[in-house]
Amino acid sequence: MTGWPDGYGRRVLQSVDSTLSEAARMAADASGPVWIMAEQQTAARGRRGRPWSMPAGNFAATLLLPVSEAPGQAALRSFVASLALYEALVAATGRADIFALKWPNDVLLRGGKLAGILLESAGQGAQLRHLAIGIGVNLAAAPGADEVEAGAVRPVSLKGELGTVIAPEAFLDLLAEAYARFETQFTTYGFAPIRSAWLSHAARLGEVITARTTRDETTGTFADVDSAGNLILETSKGPVPITAAEVYF
Numbered sequence: 576m577t578g579w580p581d582g583y584g585r586r587v588l589q590s591v592d593s594t595l596s597e598a599a600r601m602a603a604d605a606s607g608p609v610w611i612m613a614e615q616q617t618a619a620r621g622r623r624g625r626p627w628s629m630p631a632g633n634f635a636a637t638l639l640l641p642v643s644e645a646p647g648q649a650a651l652r653s654f655v656a657s658l659a660l661y662e663a664l665v666a667a668t669g670r671a672d673i674f675a676l677k678w679p680n681d682v683l684l685r686g687g688k689l690a691g692i693l694l695e696s697a698g699q700g701a702q703l704r705h706l707a708i709g710i711g712v713n714l715a716a717a718p719g720a721d722e723v724e725a726g727a728v729r730p731v732s733l734k735g736e737l738g739t740v741i742a743p744e745a746f747l748d749l750l751a752e753a754y755a756r757f758e759t760q761f762t763t764y765g766f767a768p769i770r771s772a773w774l775s776h777a778a779r780l781g782e783v784i785t786a787r788t789t790r791d792e793t794t795g796t797f798a799d800v801d802s803a804g805n806l807i808l809e810t811s812k813g814p815v816p817i818t819a820a821e822v823y824f
């Protein structure tokens with residue numbers, strides 16, 4: 576059993592609107608990192624303004640992280656959190672071969688979407704004051720295919736795919752321990768080791784994928800993730816860096 580990381584707070588709520596909203600309410604008084612977990616969320620949100628469906632037994636938590644850094648640097652935490660999620664899932668299942676990371680920050684299990692991450696932040700001017708890293712994992716059940724948008728990766732659950740049963744609080748222990756290790760690596764050595772570890776678990780690296788924003792769409796070979804976290808697609812016009820998009824396989 577791993578230990579709870581030093582310096583990290585822990586709050587477990589029975590029900591809340593969204594752990595991200597709770598983090599925003601707590602932010603002014605937080606002097607150090609705090610994990611906020613909820614057994615139920617009544618108004619959970621996903622990326623791009625989508626609702627996040629949360630069947631009972633699934634994992635929902637937000638890490639409230641006080642920071643004092645530029646938004647671009649803080650945004651790299653999505654890779655830190657993805658790697659921590661990957662390691663927590665490997666620890667929970669003993670399987671490393673079946674999980675993959677989808678840019679920017681989903682975790683796939685046998686190609687289906689198992690987990691998602693949503694970063695929110697607050698601050699003034701060029702410096703952020705805090706970051707909230709919201710993480711949802713389909714531990715027990717996946718939302719129905721009709722609850723996700725057309726063309727999205729099919730949702731899967733850990734229990735449904737592997738039969739593995741793990742309680743959300745036990746998963747929080749694994750995730751918090753892994754996150755603390757990667758956070759220390761990030762603040763000590765910068766993004767480079769995080770980037771190469773993330774790439775070693777990346778889904779569809781070297782394959783043709785499509786990155787879609789509300790305005791346009793780029794198709795190319797997934798060549799790299801650069802030092803700023805951009806997705807690099809190799810196209811007929813040369814390498815195209817993508818800062819934010821939804822990726823389709």
Ligand SMILES: O=C(O)CCCC[C@@H]1SC[C@@H]2NC(=O)N[C@@H]21
Nearest residue numbers: 593619620621622691692709711
């Ligand atoms: O769209 C995604 O893939 C991101 C989903 C993030 C869901 C988590 S659940 C915990 C936290 N609270 C929320 O309201 N959303 C995030």
